[in-house]
Amino acid sequence: MFKKNYNPENQPKAWLFLLPSLVIIFLFSVYPLFRSLIMSFQKGTLINQRYAGIENYQKVLTDPVFFKALRNTALFAFTVVPIALILSLAIAWIIFEKVKHKSFFETIFFMPYVTSTIAIGIVFRYFFNGSYGIINYLLSLVGIAPVNWLDNVNMSMTTLIIFGVWTSLAFNIIILLAGMRNIDQEHYKIAKMFGANNWEIFRRITFPQLIPTFAFLLTVNIIAAFKVYTQVYALFGGQPGIAKSATTAVYYIYDKFHIAGRPGIAMAATVILFVIILLVTFVQNKILKKVGE
Amino acid sequence: MLFLWPDMLANWIGNEKKKTEGQFLIEVVGLKKVFDNKFEALKAVDFTIEKGDLVCLLGPSGCGKSTILNLIAGLLHPTGGDIRFNGSSVVKTEPKDRNIGFVFQNYALYPHMTVLENVMFPLTVGEKKIKKAEAKQIAETYMRLTNIEELSQKKPGTLSGGQQQRVAITRALVQNPEVLLLDEPLSNLDARLRLKIREEIRRLVKEVGITTIFVTHDQEEALSISDKIILMNEGVIQQNDDPQNLYLEPNNQFVAKFIGNPIINMLPVTIKEGQMMHPVFTIPLARFTDIRFKKPVPDGQYTLGIRPENVLTTTQDALFTTQIKSVELIGRERILNFDLADKHVKSIVTIEEIIEEGAEVAFDFQYKKAFIFDDKGERVY
Helix, strand or coil: CCCCCCCCCCCCHHHHHHHHHHHHHHHHHHHHHHHHHHHCCEEEECCEEEECCCHHHHHHHCCHHHHHHHHHHHHHHHHHHHHHHHHHHHHHHHHHHHCCCHHHHHHHHHHHHHCCHHHHHHHHHHHHCCCCCHHHHHHHHCCCCCCCCCCCCCCHHHHHHHHHHHHHHHHHHHHHHHHHHCCCHHHHHHHHHCCCCHHHHHHHHHHHHHHHHHHHHHHHHHHHHHCCCHHHHHHCCCCCCHHHCCCCHHHHHHHHHHHCCCHHHHHHHHHHHHHHHHHHHHHHHHHHHHHHC | CCCHHHHHHHHHHHHHHHHHHCCCCEEEEEEEEECCCCCEEEEEEEEEECCCCEEEEECCCCCCHHHHHHHHHCCCCCCEEEEEECCEECCCCCHHHCCEEEECCCCCCCCCCCHHHHHHHHHHCCCCCCCHHHHHHHHHHHHHHCCCHHHCCCCHHHCCHHHHHHHHHHHHHCCCCCEEEEECCCCCCCHHHHHHHHHHHHHHHHHHCCEEEEEECCHHHHHHHCCEEEEEECCEEEEEECHHHHHHCCCEHHHHHHCCCCCCEEEEEEEECCEEECCCCEEEHHHCCHHHCCCCCCCEEEEEEECHHHEEECCCCCCEEEECCEEEEECCEEEEEEEECCEEEEEEEECCCCCCCCCEEEEEECHHHCEEECCCCEECC
């Protein structure tokens, strides 16, 4: 029996099924977004807030620590993302082309993704240790003097970038492998029959068909890199590097909110970071579209 | 001395001509293929293909026809036997050096390239690659041949199945191969388009003069366009013959059953003392044409194969009379269905012969067009 107003293309019932996720999204994503916007115009403690106008923004934008944090974040994002993407593309291609038992290697490469960053950070702290770390030991084998990876103001960003690249490989490789697997095997067979070599096959068949996957990863990676926090926390044992040398934007926000007890300033910084990420993503999409054409 | 010149020249030209005209042969000798899972796809297959011929590998799924194609292309390695092009073995040659063009069932066109780029692709990769401008010129020549010039700037995704097919064939031809291999070229097309494209394929490969091998499971497709048909079953060639012979002179029961639509009627019979006996009728062997017997027929169990169009209605000397169970009208034909000793039998008559369901009809066979198979399925008549 059809109801009088039955319409197969528009069923109000659908809202019922969407409701749970809509409630959760609204409660934990949309509301906090506006709440932090409001809080960025308030000062005082969390239980006693007063309107403050643009005072918070003035403070943040004149704070040299904030600019240092932004510089670090940008440096992290614009080095880690391209290096990690190129490396993962190379590794994914090698696994896809040359390796038998692909699923085994896929599992191996995916393990870091399911392991907690904190745990990886602890292990890396040992690797990077200036006096007994394995990295310095390996470097000494090829005659390079030991590097003070963790406790040198000038090295902490480099160390963080190496760590950042390593932690983003897993996800990228898995997604790229999935993208490669989606390409028709016969495209390769026929290309080989035409005499194309591996490089030509990669450049003219694999890569062009991976561009949508690549664009997706680029967007996700950039956003994640701008929000970098856990890696810093894990690598430097809860500190933003020696003498705050590896402070990132989110670290600054966390510091202002929890340590300094200035939620207003933290929220102003949050809004600024939000706008920056929005702009970068927007510009990046524009560029990708241009490149795509 | 001077007078010898034209002679020598003629001789020399003649020799040259002979060389280029020399029959290009694909020789397949004792070809075997056993897959890793122990499946024996080919059991010592032998055949030859002449230059310029359009040959069809026909057979049901799993008969080994695609395996042969992949072996010739070099996508699979044979377990035994040899494949020779122009007399020299190619088994150890890489696919790219075999001078073949291959078209996959799903065409495998590159979705991110335009039609022109797709067709140019083979010319712009590998050791033999040529300059872009030159490649474009060659590609355009072939695209004119296959009538796809106006599609050159389109992406494969926007083309119809038939257009994609033509692009795939053009791309396979552009390296000027000696052999064109087509794997189920028409199976992705709708019925009407299939008729059109199959004729187009024939016209095209004949125009280019390229030796072509194509694989299909559709007998009608095979019968309509090929010069030669190699009919396979269970890794063995059943018959390698002209299309018409496959229908008129099948080697064995499998061929007779596979070729022809509606399917041939098969009736189990006993031959004893010069009589062919069936629960419903008895035919003296003398009724069959003497010279058509290929072997002597000792008494025993046989199968009488008779095509529906050779089961005739008759008004006199009926072999048997039976009740029609159902009637199908297909275009200008009327197909009568009835049972003979629990075997379903079809007879094709013209539409003018008005026979309705339930009618009692008298039948006879056209004996000179019947087949008799022995208990091994080999044809004896």
